[in-house]
Amino acid sequence: MRIQYLGHSAVYIETGSHRLIIDPFIEGNALCPVPLEELLARDLTHVLITHAHGDHWGNALDFARRGAVVVGTAEIAGYAQQNGVQAHAMNIGGRWQFEWGSVRLTPAWHSSSFPDGTYGGMPTGMVLEVEGQRIYHAGDTARFSDMRLIGDLDLDLAFLPIGDNFTMGVHDAAESLHDLRPDLTVPVHYNTFPPIRTDPQEFVSAAELRGFAARVVQPGDWL
Structure with a gap:
């Protein structure tokens, strides 16, 4: 399995013959170093949307129109289907x-609506089990x-927002590690816009101070 961070909250995963993307904010994401055309050429199979x-x-419909299946809440899947693409509907607590x-x-504590104002259902997080x-x-x-x-699910890797203002900031994200207990944490959702500017190294230091491993992954780099 290979994982590429694309800036903001966008995460690309390759596993076997499948290629997934979580929260595909590509166009308009000044931190993403990979052009949309290059990502479309990877022929993604699934697009996972947290809210x-x-x-x-982001660019979920661009990938879905090339054959990727949109995965998210019933409201997100329904919106995708109304736009003529394939989708798999789920809801909080469900596993597929x-x-x-x-x-x-x-669960995630946030809000959720599409850019056109359509209600997007409850916001979510996701736990993926891939290659064990x-x-x-x-x-x-x-x-x-x-x-x-x-955390009781025994997490190997966590992607946590640290940008503050709209989500957890550095301190709250670091404190959440006591509950989540992942083997490794990568901070996301920071520095894309002025209201969420922060220093990710502060999060790494705060995590390590609490006894947890964390790593800043630069947009475009791989795990």
């Missing part, structure tokens, strides 16, 4: 086994106490 805001929904692995939707590894993408969220239940 409907434009900086997460795909050919490449499973997706479980988790559990990957948590928190989406946009505040810190909340039930993160300890997500």
Whole structure:
């Protein structure tokens, strides 16, 4: 499995013959070093959406019109289907086994609406199980106490927002590690826009101070 961070909250995953993207905000994402055309040429199979805001929904329809299946809440899947693309509807607490692995939707404390104002359902996080590894993408969220239940899933890798203002900031994200207990955390959702500017190294230091491993991954780099 290979994972590429594309800036903001966009994460690309290759596993076997499958290619996934989470929250594909590419156009308009000044931090993404990979052009949309290059990503479209990878022939993605699945597009996973944590919530409907434009900086997460992003270019979902561009990938879906090339054959990728949109995965998200019933509202997100329904919106995708209304736009003529394939989708798989889920909801919080549900888990579905795909050919490449499973997706479980988790709670997230945020809001969710499409750029045109259509209601996007409840915001979510996601726990993916791929090649025996559990990957948590928190989406946009505040810190909340039930993160300890997500941590009980034995997480190998977590992507956590740290930009503050719209989500957790550095301190709350670092404190959430006591509940999530991942083997490794990568900070996301920072420095894309002025209101979410922060120093990701502060998060790494705060995580390590609490006994947890964290790493800044530059947009375009691979895990």
